[in-house]
Amino acid sequence: MPFKDASLILQCPKCDTINYLDPFTFWNFKGKIKCAGCDTVYEYALKNGHRQGAPKETKGPHDKLPGFAQSKDWKPITTAGKVAAAPQAREDFQGKPIPISKSIRGKLVSGKPLSAAELVGSVPKIFYNGV
Amino acid sequence: MAIDKSLKDMTFEDYCRTVFNTTKRYDKPEVLKGIRCVSTTQYILGPSCAAYLAELGAETIKVELPKRGEPMRHTTPFNEPFLYPLSRWMPDKGTGLGFFGANPNEYFLSLDFHKPEAIQIMKRLAAKTDVFAENYRAGTFDRWGIGYRQHAQVNPRVIYQWMGGFGGWGPGRNRASYDILGQAQGGCFSITGWHKEYGGMPSKQTIWIMDYWGGAISAFNILACLYWRDNVSGKGNFLEYSQVHGAQRHLTDFISLYGKTGIVPQRFGNFEPLLCVHGILKCGKSSYPNSKNPQEQEVGFCLVSAYKDDDFQKLCKMINRPDLAKKYPTHADRVGADAQMAIYPELEKFAADKTKEEVDKACKANGILSQPVWNSKEVAANEHWHMRGTLQWLDDPTFGDVLTQGPAYQLSDTPARVRWAFKPVGADNEYILSKLCGYSGSHIAELEQKEII
Ligand SMILES: [Zn+2]
Numbered sequence: 353m354p355f356k357d358a359s360l361i362l363q364c365p366k367c368d369t370i371n372y373l374d375p376f377t378f379w380n381f382k383g384k385i386k387c388a389g390c391d392t393v394y395e396y397a398l399k400n401g402h403r404q405g406a407p408k409e410t411k412g413p414h415d416k417l418p419g420f421a422q423s424k425d426w427k428p429i430t431t432a433g434k435v436a437a438a439p440q441a442r443e444d445f446q447g448k449p450i451p452i453s454k455s456i457r458g459k460l461v462s463g464k465p466l467s468a469a470e471l472v473g474s475v476p477k478i479f480y481n482g483v
Numbered sequence: 484m485a486i487d488k489s490l491k492d493m494t495f496e497d498y499c500r501t502v503f504n505t506t507k508r509y510d511k512p513e514v515l516k517g518i519r520c521v522s523t524t525q526y527i528l529g530p531s532c533a534a535y536l537a538e539l540g541a542e543t544i545k546v547e548l549p550k551r552g553e554p555m556r557h558t559t560p561f562n563e564p565f566l567y568p569l570s571r572w573m574p575d576k577g578t579g580l581g582f583f584g585a586n587p588n589e590y591f592l593s594l595d596f597h598k599p600e601a602i603q604i605m606k607r608l609a610a611k612t613d614v615f616a617e618n619y620r621a622g623t624f625d626r627w628g629i630g631y632r633q634h635a636q637v638n639p640r641v642i643y644q645w646m647g648g649f650g651g652w653g654p655g656r657n658r659a660s661y662d663i664l665g666q667a668q669g670g671c672f673s674i675t676g677w678h679k680e681y682g683g684m685p686s687k688q689t690i691w692i693m694d695y696w697g698g699a700i701s702a703f704n705i706l707a708c709l710y711w712r713d714n715v716s717g718k719g720n721f722l723e724y725s726q727v728h729g730a731q732r733h734l735t736d737f738i739s740l741y742g743k744t745g746i747v748p749q750r751f752g753n754f755e756p757l758l759c760v761h762g763i764l765k766c767g768k769s770s771y772p773n774s775k776n777p778q779e780q781e782v783g784f785c786l787v788s789a790y791k792d793d794d795f796q797k798l799c800k801m802i803n804r805p806d807l808a809k810k811y812p813t814h815a816d817r818v819g820a821d822a823q824m825a826i827y828p829e830l831e832k833f834a835a836d837k838t839k840e841e842v843d844k845a846c847k848a849n850g851i852l853s854q855p856v857w858n859s860k861e862v863a864a865n866e867h868w869h870m871r872g873t874l875q876w877l878d879d880p881t882f883g884d885v886l887t888q889g890p891a892y893q894l895s896d897t898p899a900r901v902r903w904a905f906k907p908v909g910a911d912n913e914y915i916l917s918k919l920c921g922y923s924g925s926h927i928a929e930l931e932q933k934e935i936i
Contacts, residue, residue: 375554420557426550426572451565457876459884466567466574474571474910475881 359401366390374419386414388421388434502895505872513540514897520614525553527691529618529646530585531698537588538890538899544915549593552908555582566882570908584888586905593909593936600935607920609634614705615643621651631721641719642708644701650725665693669730677752697729758790759817766842767835783839784856801849802833879904912936
């Protein structure tokens with residue numbers, strides 16, 4: 353089975369963007385999804401996480417956005433309005449999100465986004481170099 | 484361990500402290516060393532099975548989709564508490580802490596099963612592997628040519644554990660399952676939750692208890708089959724675990740009660756249908772009134788157990804209600820639903836101006852068993868568990884300083900251990916593919932180029 357026919361994915365026939373469909377939202381879904389790459393709106397149906405046929409081009413507005421998307425060369429697409437916003441907790445309930453670089457006891461932890469330059473293989477440089 | 488003289492003369496506590504010394508556990512051999520396991524699992528049920536084997540020392544290789552990994556890496560609590568990087572291709576993406584606890588000590592290989600080369604790699608691994616753990620939908624791997632039937636042709640000694648919701652056969656087999664579905668269908672939720680006087684709602688267990696339990700039972704199956712293979716038959720085995728059937732195994736006497744009498748057990752909330760007093764009291768005051776965290780500001784709860792007649796008398800004296808001890812002197816007087824509904828509110832009146840610690844202290848001073856209901860902060864700060872190694876700070880080679888659970892059990896000569904919490908997607912591609920498939924560096928680079936790994 354080709355990758356694009358696997359379940360819970362909409363690979364855009366026009367621009368090849370891979371639109372990942374969040375299982376909680378799309379497990380049983382029939383409606384319109386907007387491609388995060390080229391904004392084409394598609395009719396799409398999934399049943400128990402299985403796609404029920406190829407995406408069919410249609411007119412907007414869309415019902416739902418993919419949860420995550422990436423271009424053919426694995427560049428993530430995270431622009432608001434192209435992909436759905438991540439579910440957010442209530443700040444008053446669980447506190448404000450802060451990417452951290454220290455554990456609760458004050459030692460280094462890899463808890464914030466890194467750039468490619470900050471990596472050695474799979475390990476952040478700070479740990480690799482021991483600093 | 485030979486019992487030498489110094490150990491022989493110790494008290495039992497010192498003996499345990501010495502043989503289970505958690506600072507020495509990384510120096511001792513691992514009980515499953517030499518067993519190799521391939522885990523193509525996701526979420527919690529399957530991964531926890533593989534993790535239990537890995538904690539005991541099996542060389543466990545987790546296989547995920549390239550670059551993005553399995554869905555649990557992206558299923559996190561709110562507020563993005565991620566560990567970075569997700570993979571070397573995606574440094575700005577992280578793995579959510581929901582991945583914790585179900586994947587320690589594993590080697591991380593990435594494979595795209597939709598490509599024929601990946602299937603070839605799986606077959607090469609099958610030839611050199613003792614155990615497969617898998618929780619794709621029933622029959623998926625068989626269809627792809629990498630299920631038990633195909634692996635057993637290459638390696639008749641392979642033990643293959645499939646895990647899923649409803650089993651590989653039968654009319655209900657095609658539904659996908661989650662922990663919560665297993666608990667609902669298995670019958671667990673119907674008996675946890677509130678009495679009708681308190682709203683009557685069933686209550687869900689927030690921790691993924693049916694996933695972790697299923698993982699443990701699956702690991703238990705696998706160990707039994709390793710014994711049978713290596714000591715009895717020389718043969719492999721195909722194993723199936725259904726989460727829903729596993730949930731039913733928890734139902735203690737409720738099924739036989741129905742079978743014998745037709746009675747459908749009721750929910751009883753924080754009280755206990757068989758004993759009184761044996762439940763959780765709401766206390767009136769917060770232990771952290773000045774905390775910024777609303778969860779800490781809320782009032783506390785304290786478990787109290789005083790179901791024996793003389794303990795109940797002590798409890799009534801403590802709350803200055805000796806009349807209750809007179810009215811409900813015996814177990815039979817107290818255990819009925821009406822009696823319990825009369826007794827607990829009086830206890831909560833006593834607790835209304837106290838914190839959970841104050842209620843606990845009063846109980847202990849009067850010789851009554853009690854325990855404040857602890858939150859994660861209080862659990863994480865407990866010296867006893869850190870000393871015994873069930874909680875530990877781990878200097879993880881990839882992610883730095885992390886707090887994690889360890890195994891709940893101790894093995895004196897061959898202790899289980901957490902070596903690393905987990906690793907990024909595909910972190911061990913080179914190690915595994917060169918060691919087990921004999922691939923060269925350039926071949927591996929080519930597989931990466933073609934997005935096969
Ligand atoms: Zn597109």
